Amino acid sequence: MVGHDKVYEATIRLGQSTVTDDAEGDVTASADASGVTAAQVADAIAALTGDIQQVPSAVSAIKIDGQRAYKRVRDGEEVEIPARPVTVHEFAVLAVRREGSLLDLDVRVDVSSGTYVRALARDLGAALGVGGHLTALRRTSVGDLEVKDAATLDELGALVDSGVEVPRLALGAAAADILPVRALTEAEVRTLGFGQWLDADATLAYDGPMAALDADGDLVAIVSPHGGKLKPEIVFRTAAPQA
Known part of the structure; x- marks a missing residue:
């Protein structure tokens, strides 16, 4: 499925930056995001929509001089990854939650292959001057295949146990x-x-x-x-x- 557009639902936390640009990394900076307005968020998102140049997250699987970037970072090296063109077809805010100085945005993004959603979170936070990182991510479609057409392992197991023939896509x-x-x-x-x-x-x-x-x-x-x-x-x- 490499090369196909992908759709994700994600949560972006504004007010904190992390070393990995997601919740798995240590917090590197904090700022008060309580004053960020909906209009400011909309303007920053608009600048990250369409054909853009994106710098992938430093802690990623991209190879730099033959070695994965994440390994270089974990070895204490400073890693600089060049920007590359990606397309963000849609960047929509679904819900907003304010928790003290933090601002959580539930979003849906439709992006080209090779786009890092956690880099979008990082860049959105940077554009708003408060930092940002990704706290949740779920891929809902790849190309024409959508998660709504999928079944969980428990659902498939129940079908097998009941003797029903499990439908499969060849x-x-x-x-x-x-x-x-x-x-x-x-x-x-x-x-x-x-x-x-x-x-x-x-x-x-x-x-x-x-x-x-x-x-x-x-x-x-x-x-x-x-x-x-x-x-x-x-x-x-x-x-x-x-x-």
Whole structure:
């Protein structure tokens, strides 16, 4: 699901900054956020909406000179991560709670892949001059797949225990929901099964990943165009050697 937009529901606490930009890190600074107004929040959020340049959180899995940033931070190093372009399609405040000098915002954000929601919390707090960090985060959709269509493990277990057949979304159907489809001939299924590249359609205009499906709609591989060929990025069905 890498590369698809994501929607999150989160809680941002204004008035405190942390080393990790979320509640797991130690508080590094505190300020009185009781005087922050709804209009100020709206203006700061507007500046963080649309196409922006975002500096990811220092305590993140991004590699700096071959080593994860979070490891460098935990080893006591100062880490500087360059800003990168991300898109915030929506940044909406759902609820506001004031607790003494702190201000908690429940928000919903719709963002491009690679966006750090805790960095949004940090930057919102910085823009308001009081600091901020993330205290709760829940992803509610990735691409076209939404959490409302999911079931908990307890719910699935109850279905199994009752003898009811558990509905499942086949891998091919899931891939076809989120990616363009490349239908395969039987010969191409075998070619991909050996990890070999396919010839691309000369009229192909799409330059991103595609779901390569066999005649039955089963997922054989994820392929991407490269220099007039289709490169298998991930192969799900290997070919058996010929006798």
